[in-house]
Amino acid sequence: MFPKIVAIKDPILENKKGYGGGTVNSIALTPDKKYIVAGFGSPKNAIGVYNIETGECLWETEEQKSQILGVAVTPDMTRIISDAYHDPSTMVWDFKTGERIWTSEKALGGANSILITKSGTHAITDYGLDIKMWDLETGKCVRTFKGYPGSSSQMKFYLQKLRTKGHHASVNSIALTPDESRLISGSDDSTVKIWDFKTGKCLRTLFFQGELFFKWNETHTEKWKYPESKVDGYRADPYYNIEGFVLMVDLYELRNVTYKPILKTYETSEVTLLAREGEAIIEWNGHLKAVTSVVVTPDGKQIISGSEDGTAQVWDLATGQCQHVFLVDSTGINHILGLSPDGTRLFSFAYGAWVWDLQTKELEVAFKTIATACSVINRNQVVTGHCDGTILKWTLVEG
Numbered sequence: 001m002f003p004k005i006v007a008i009k010d011p012i013l014e015n016k017k018g019y020g021g022g023t024v025n026s027i028a029l030t031p032d033k034k035y036i037v038a039g040f041g042s043p044k045n046a047i048g049v050y051n052i053e054t055g056e057c058l059w060e061t062e063e064q065k066s067q068i069l070g071v072a073v074t075p076d077m078t079r080i081i082s083d084a085y086h087d088p089s090t091m092v093w094d095f096k097t098g099e100r101i102w103t104s105e106k107a108l109g110g111a112n113s114i115l116i117t118k119s120g121t122h123a124i125t126d127y128g129l130d131i132k133m134w135d136l137e138t139g140k141c142v143r144t145f146k147g148y149p150g151s152s153s154q155m156k157f158y159l160q161k162l163r164t165k166g167h168h169a170s171v172n173s174i175a176l177t178p179d180e181s182r183l184i185s186g187s188d189d190s191t192v193k194i195w196d197f198k199t200g201k202c203l204r205t206l207f208f209q210g211e212l213f214f215k216w217n218e219t220h221t222e223k224w225k226y227p228e229s230k231v232d233g234y235r236a237d238p239y240y241n242i243e244g245f246v247l248m249v250d251l252y253e254l255r256n257v258t259y260k261p262i263l264k265t266y267e268t269s270e271v272t273l274l275a276r277e278g279e280a281i282i283e284w285n286g287h288l289k290a291v292t293s294v295v296v297t298p299d300g301k302q303i304i305s306g307s308e309d310g311t312a313q314v315w316d317l318a319t320g321q322c323q324h325v326f327l328v329d330s331t332g333i334n335h336i337l338g339l340s341p342d343g344t345r346l347f348s349f350a351y352g353a354w355v356w357d358l359q360t361k362e363l364e365v366a367f368k369t370i371a372t373a374c375s376v377i378n379r380n381q382v383v384t385g386h387c388d389g390t391i392l393k394w395t396l397v398e399g
Contacts, residue, residue, distance in 0.1 A: 021389020186291030
């Protein structure tokens with residue numbers, strides 16, 4: 001039974017024109033928590049600033065050359081940083097007036113995530129396989145967290161020998177620890193990486209390790225252990241096999257068609273999925289599909305990663321050990337995470353919304369919505385963006 005908590009929906013921005021509002025690709029909350037900044041996709045291709053309580057629009061840009069992917073606000077609320085899909089890519093705007101201050105001479109990669117340092121002097125963006133740090137005054141790159149481009153054959157023993165190298169598929173999400181000593185990244189290569197923020201060195205890779213047992217009928221069983229057995233390869237692209245190896249993507253495809261996950265959390269690493277023709281048992285740490293969202297707890301001790309594999313996983317940052325697995329319905333869709341400022345609640349958005357108590361690991365409430373972006377105001381309030389251009393504020397109350 002769910003606790004008696006309900007989510008009340010209030011619109012901040014309604015799409016009164018119907019189709020064509022432009023997907024809300026990103027939402028950034030201002031430090032004073034009075035405004036949100038939203039980046040819109042096609043056909044709107046714009047940036048807007050809105051009052052959280054009234055929905056009043058402070059300003060909106062004109063339509064840009066391509067969709068806006070990431071947005072961020074400086075700590076002093078004087079500037080907004082945005083990144084677009086095509087040139088000119090990264091732009092800096094005056095927060096009060098909406099005037100463009102500068103545009104990068106070179107595209108910064110169409111960043112999905114943008115972080116601003118506490119000093120407000122630098123921005124960190126994902127840049128394809130790389131992550132880059134930019135001086136906001138000069139627009140120059142001052143540090144690169146380098147990816148590891150390579151062929152499928154070079155990637156075969158990636159996990160065994162190259163765990164301290166960068167990502168080999170596009171980076172989707174980045175997060176900084178509160179003391180800004182570590183940078184966390186999640187990628188299409190299904191891994192989470194921990195970086196030394198000062199040096200740009202990759203310190204640790206959090207990846208899938210586990211055992212799969214399929215029982216199709218009384219005579220046909222298969223058991224795969226990763227990474228020691230026949231899946232001892234690594235995909236350069238998460239959708240393809242390497243040299244005939246059967247990889248974890250096959251489990252995803254099978255599950256997408258055949259299996260239906262049980263919606264609950266698990267205290268151990270053993271998860272049972274119900275199937276139409278048998279049973280699959282997974283014992284694992286790490287993700288089976290693209291990691292689309294990463295957050296860090298306010299005490300800097302834990303990482304939480306969300307993936308298209310239908311899980312949100314809690315990791316000990318110091319040891320790299322997986323401490324807990326939350327299971328949701330997110331197969332084939334971006335799994336977006338938000339963390340309350342006090343670190344007590346996890347908001348998870350995919351094919352629906354789930355709110356978890358991080359201390360008890362209990363599901364507090366679930367409700368129907370499909371969000372494309374989110375930003376958490378406080379323990380009881382979260383703002384979500386949607387594919388039709390709508391922006392909503394959700395308030396959790398006792399029912």
